[in-house]
Amino acid sequence: MALRTIPIRRVMHRDNLFLGGDRELVLFCGAVAFALVFMAQELRAGIIGVTLWVGLLALLRLMAKADPKLRQVYLRQLRYHPYYPARSTPWRVNSARQGTQYS
Secondary structure, three states, X not given: OOOOOOOOXXXXXXXXXXXXXXXXXXXXXXXXXXXXXXXXXXXXXXXXXXXXXXXXXXHHHHHHXXXXXXXHHHHHHHHHHHHOOOOOOOOOOOOXXXXXXXX
């Protein structure tokens, strides 16, 4: 009797990306650049806003290419930070009992 195989469709496992970057970060950066351009209504602000948008979009695309879930992993790391156990440093001097405990 052969094992039953179930196809996994790609559409259910794709990451939530927009313009090649994380959806929420891309939309937030676009809103900030849009607000900068249209609130200041100057040529200088327009140039800075467009440059900011293009630069951040390129950075967000690189981040998504490295790891599409980078934002979620970073936020989870921040949330778990209080639960991380204490770690020893390379300069700690162990007692004789601690040295023999692991040999």
